Amino acid sequence: MLEVIGLSKSFKKKGEYTQIVENASFSVGDNEAVGIVGPSGCGKSTIARIICGTIRKDSGDIIFDGEKVILDSGRYNTEMRKKIQLIGQQPFLSLDGRQKIGSAIAEPMLRHKIAPRGECYKRASELLEKVWLDKEVMNMYPHQLSGGMCQRVIIARALGLNPKLLIADESTSMLDTSSQAQVIRLLHRLKQDGVSILFISHDMELVKVFSDRVLRMENHNLINITTEKGEKQNEKKNNFATCSCDGAGTDSLGLHKAGL
Numbered sequence: 001m002l003e004v005i006g007l008s009k010s011f012k013k014k015g016e017y018t019q020i021v022e023n024a025s026f027s028v029g030d031n032e033a034v035g036i037v038g039p040s041g042c043g044k045s046t047i048a049r050i051i052c053g054t055i056r057k058d059s060g061d062i063i064f065d066g067e068k069v070i071l072d073s074g075r076y077n078t079e080m081r082k083k084i085q086l087i088g089q090q091p092f093l094s095l096d097g098r099q100k101i102g103s104a105i106a107e108p109m110l111r112h113k114i115a116p117r118g119e120c121y122k123r124a125s126e127l128l129e130k131v132w133l134d135k136e137v138m139n140m141y142p143h144q145l146s147g148g149m150c151q152r153v154i155i156a157r158a159l160g161l162n163p164k165l166l167i168a169d170e171s172t173s174m175l176d177t178s179s180q181a182q183v184i185r186l187l188h189r190l191k192q193d194g195v196s197i198l199f200i201s202h203d204m205e206l207v208k209v210f211s212d213r214v215l216r217m218e219n220h221n222l223i224n225i226t227t228e229k230g231e232k233q234n235e236k237k238n239n240f241a242t243c244s245c246d247g248a249g250t251d252s253l254g255l256h257k258a259g260l
Contacts, residue, residue: 001196002028002051002084002165007060009046020046022220024060028165033187033197035207038217044200048169051198052086064165082112085158089170091150095142101128101153102138109160120160127156131186148179155186166190167198172206184210 009021020043028034036044049055051062051069053076062069069080088094095104105124110117125135131152142150151171158166168187172180188210191197201207207214215222 001030001032001065002198003061003063004047004051005061005063007047007050007062008058009043009050009055010058019220021050024220024222026215026222028196028198031191031194031196032213033191033199033211035199035201035211035214036217036222037201037204037207037214039202042217043220044202044217045169048086048167048198048200051167052084053080082161083163084165084167085161085163087151087154087158087166087168087171089174091147091154091174092142094154095150097142099141100138101140101142101145104142105153105157105160108157112161114161123160124156127159128153130159131156132182146179147175148182151175151179151183152186155183155190159190163195165196165198167200169200170202173201173203 004027005025007021007024008019010017010019012018024043024047026034026036036047038044046055050057053070056074057070064080064083067077067079069077069084071077095101099107102121102124105127106117106120109115109120109123114120115123121138125138128135128137133149133152133156137145137149137153142153145153155166166187171187172183175183184206187197187199199207199211214225216225
């Protein structure tokens with residue numbers, strides 16, 4: 001599905017270039033969760049932003065379903081905006097505080113002409129239910145929701161375009177433990193439904209629990225590392241599928257922060 005080949009990026013600061021990503025290569029397969037872990041500022045989010053087209057690469061290729069994500073002209077392939085969606089770190093900054101939640105979810109569908117206006121709003125209501133939020137949230141504003149609820153709204157908005165790949169870039173780091181658990185369970189449910197996920201975090205244990213494969217960002221490059229094996233790891237992953245969201249805390253999820 002996604003193949004990143006020899007990706008490099010540097011930034012100019014005070015007249016000097018600093019290498020952030022150097023010759024990074026990796027892939028994400030169909031219905032696969034791949035984790036990228038590393039400390040803040042190591043270049044993880046830079047990779048995500050290049051794949052999503054918000055910053056330009058210096059060199060390298062990104063292929064998605066056999067098509068170039070970044071064309072030879074250097075322009076971003078706009079067809080990829082529906083196929084690849086980003087879930088960022090700060091949900092409140094991703095939503096317009098003056099816009100109702102229903103409109104926020106329907107807006108990308110309307111922009112990409114997914115369906116007529118009425119159908120888009122109907123789909124927005126259905127997506128709220130899919131991310132375990134009540135339909136009444138349609139008429140609420142971001143400030144009326146918790147951080148975890150807002151992050152689930154962001155996921156619902158992304159799902160409106162029927163993406164094949166979600167990039168979760170530190171998407172739980174700003175949330176409390178309970179909200180983090182809800183978002184992780186939701187992402188796992190989406191993977192079960194056939195969505196591939198690139199999961200980016202500084203939290204090694206969380207990445208290992210969630211991901212099928214793990215890459216570590218080191219010296220501006222990516223290194224494959226072996227995820228934990230055995231029954232204990234399988235039990236952790238199975239907990240994602242067996243827990244309901246309503247009222248469930250991290251103990252039922254099986255995150256390391258719950259003592260696993």
